[in-house]
Amino acid sequence: MLELEKNNLTREIEEFAGNYNNNRTALMPLLEYIQGKYHHIPDFAQQEVARVLDIHPVEVYGVVSFYSFLNEKPKGRNIVRLCKSVICDMGGRCAIAKAIEREIGVKFGETSPDLKVTLEFTNCLGMCDQGPAMIVNDRVYTKLDPETACAIVREIK
Amino acid sequence: MIPNDVTNTIHDSSLLFSSYEAGSALKKALNMTREDILFELKASKLKGRGGAGFPTSTKWMLVAAAKGDDKFIICNADEGEPGTFKDRVLLMNYPFLVLDGMVIGAYTVGAQHGYIYLRGEYVYMRDYLEDCLAEMREDNLLGDNILGKEGFNFDISIVMGAGAYVCGEETALIESLEGQRGEPRNRPPYPVNTGLCGQPTTVNNVETLATVPHILLMGGEEYAKRGTASSAGSKLFSVSGDCDKPGVYELPWGITINELLEKVGARDTKAVQVGGASGVCVPKSKFNRTLSFEDAPTGGSIMIFNESRDMLHVLKNFMEFFVEESCGQCTPCRIGNQKLLEGVEMIERKDYTFSYINDLKDLAHTMKVASKCGLGQSSPNPFLSILEDFKDEIFLTKCNGGV
Numbered sequence: 001m002l003e004l005e006k007n008n009l010t011r012e013i014e015e016f017a018g019n020y021n022n023n024r025t026a027l028m029p030l031l032e033y034i035q036g037k038y039h040h041i042p043d044f045a046q047q048e049v050a051r052v053l054d055i056h057p058v059e060v061y062g063v064v065s066f067y068s069f070l071n072e073k074p075k076g077r078n079i080v081r082l083c084k085s086v087i088c089d090m091g092g093r094c095a096i097a098k099a100i101e102r103e104i105g106v107k108f109g110e111t112s113p114d115l116k117v118t119l120e121f122t123n124c125l126g127m128c129d130q131g132p133a134m135i136v137n138d139r140v141y142t143k144l145d146p147e148t149a150c151a152i153v154r155e156i157k
Numbered sequence: 158m159i160p161n162d163v164t165n166t167i168h169d170s171s172l173l174f175s176s177y178e179a180g181s182a183l184k185k186a187l188n189m190t191r192e193d194i195l196f197e198l199k200a201s202k203l204k205g206r207g208g209a210g211f212p213t214s215t216k217w218m219l220v221a222a223a224k225g226d227d228k229f230i231i232c233n234a235d236e237g238e239p240g241t242f243k244d245r246v247l248l249m250n251y252p253f254l255v256l257d258g259m260v261i262g263a264y265t266v267g268a269q270h271g272y273i274y275l276r277g278e279y280v281y282m283r284d285y286l287e288d289c290l291a292e293m294r295e296d297n298l299l300g301d302n303i304l305g306k307e308g309f310n311f312d313i314s315i316v317m318g319a320g321a322y323v324c325g326e327e328t329a330l331i332e333s334l335e336g337q338r339g340e341p342r343n344r345p346p347y348p349v350n351t352g353l354c355g356q357p358t359t360v361n362n363v364e365t366l367a368t369v370p371h372i373l374l375m376g377g378e379e380y381a382k383r384g385t386a387s388s389a390g391s392k393l394f395s396v397s398g399d400c401d402k403p404g405v406y407e408l409p410w411g412i413t414i415n416e417l418l419e420k421v422g423a424r425d426t427k428a429v430q431v432g433g434a435s436g437v438c439v440p441k442s443k444f445n446r447t448l449s450f451e452d453a454p455t456g457g458s459i460m461i462f463n464e465s466r467d468m469l470h471v472l473k474n475f476m477e478f479f480v481e482e483s484c485g486q487c488t489p490c491r492i493g494n495q496k497l498l499e500g501v502e503m504i505e506r507k508d509y510t511f512s513y514i515n516d517l518k519d520l521a522h523t524m525k526v527a528s529k530c531g532l533g534q535s536s537p538n539p540f541l542s543i544l545e546d547f548k549d550e551i552f553l554t555k556c557n558g559g560v
């Protein structure tokens with residue numbers, strides 16, 4: 001990270017935590033914010049968060065490592081999360097996953113080398129009445145088949 | 158406003174999905190005493206809709222009576238149980254019903270602040286819900302001296318989950334709100350005494366909160382006329398799988414599985430999973446069981462499997478879910494679920510002995526009593542019920558062309 005970026009990040013973290021009186025209850029919203037903006041929570045950010053909230057950096061790491069939507073390592077700028085729970089699975093999840101893998105050129109569980117796309121499986125998205133379903137970044141897509149799913153991921157490739 | 162690709166298919170809208178004028182029940186509530194509200198809730202026999210079925214009037218009474226500098230009300234919108242999506246429909250189509258329920262709850266228990274813990278996967282709803290909250294602030298349904306009630310100050314914030322099913326468990330949810338790993342706590346103490354930041358806290362499911370305004374408008378006794386003796390009122394069922402009309406159904410408690418299958422247009426049904434991955438799998442021979450706290454309870458998830466489905470595969474999918482979602486804090490659940498999954502995989506490879514499978518069943522019973530929270534206590538349910546009720550399908554497989 002460049003010095004300038006670090007300064008910006010520090011300022012953002014201080015400002016955000018300030019709205020919560022630097023109380024630890026700021027931690028989840030703050031981490032969500034950093035993850036959303038930087039697509040991961042770098043070491044430097046974890047240290048700054050710890051400093052501002054007056055907790056040990058390992059406490060921050062412990063939380064980041066617990067939640068599957070928070071990551072220490074960079075992920076793709078676009079994250080595809082395809083539901084693998086039972087109803088979507090019966091609806092053709094496997095064929096859709098294979099088609100997406102061919103389209104993007106990486107496997108589920110991987111990130112493309114240009115850091116553009118990460119493919120992941122996820123558990124039930126609460127869309128079982130209109131599955132198969134997936135979330136791309138913050139947006140949900142339903143009633144997928146291999147062809148429609150590929151058309152969607154092509155946009156972010 | 159319905160974002161994106163989501164269609165909310167509602168069938169049989171009897172009560173929760175009837176029209177509701179925002180703020181109407183709240184206006185009525187603020188002219189009642191807390192005792193009167195608790196009395197109506199008690200008369201309604203409302204039990205929590207999040208799964209555990211604890212009487213809502215008792216929970217609110219305990220928080221109202223507890224001593225604390227601060228009190229909190231939390232709307233549990235973590236809806237992560239596979240096959241459940243009714244809270245999504247309520248939040249998107251009837252947000253003011255849920256939010257009014259929260260404000261009424263706050264008035265009843267004496268809370269100054271409320272949180273909606275919204276699962277990360279539902280982030281597409283956040284802006285809409287924030288708009289709803291802003292509208293309520295403008296109309297003085299939130300804020301200071303709500304609707305002119307001197308000294309009743311209350312506001313609501315939305316906090317996003319981050320992809321952990323276990324955070325739906327109420328003490329894990331509280332840990333998460335406090336900026337901790339979402340690991341369930343030992344209980345007692347219960348959140349009604351020692352909840353968020355050590356203060357008395359009520360955690361309620363979205364549907365529970367959405368039911369409260371209707372109860373106050375129609376009267377508790379009237380509400381209790383529906384349903385059965387121990388399961389009063391109606392319930393939202395999230396119906397998915399092999400049927401013509403999946404979606405959310407509002408039906409009185411006590412309906413049989415057969416009746417439900419008829420309604421949703423299910424044919425050739427082999428099995429119905431009641432209560433999500435952690436529920437039980439009901440085979441065709443028991444479709445006369447009723448959906449109720451007395452018989453087959455459910456937080457609302459109904460997944461339908463027809464004759465073409467491979468039940469061992471279904472079971473494997475559930476066990477993979479629990480292995481992933483166990484928080485890892487206690488051994489029976491962390492290791493137990495892995496062992497059960499391995500057992501399923503051995504059966505799949507036809508590389509098992511019955512003595513080992515029976516050991517695993519013993520382990521499953523141990524997990525039910527020795528796990529720290531509801532996840533590990535209920536995750537053996539599908540393992541036990543599917544291996545028992547579908548044993549012919551699973552174990553009587555073809556050998557050399559014969560059976």
Ligand SMILES: Cc1cc2nc3c(=O)[nH]c(=O)nc-3n(C[C@H](O)[C@H](O)[C@H](O)COP(=O)(O)O)c2cc1C
Binds near residue numbers: 324
């Ligand atoms: C692993 C696990 C996950 C849970 N997930 C949810 C959930 O997503 N939503 C919910 O309302 N309750 C969930 N619960 C139940 C809550 O712990 C709690 O009982 C409920 O929110 C209380 O609300 P109620 O009394 O209105 O039902 C879960 C419980 C366990 C053990």
Ligand code: SF4
Binds near residue numbers: 341490
């Ligand atoms: S039962 Fe499972 S989820 Fe619950 S505390 Fe133990 S390890 Fe965690």
Ligand code: FES
Binds near residue numbers: 124126131
């Ligand atoms: S099973 Fe895929 S959304 Fe529920």
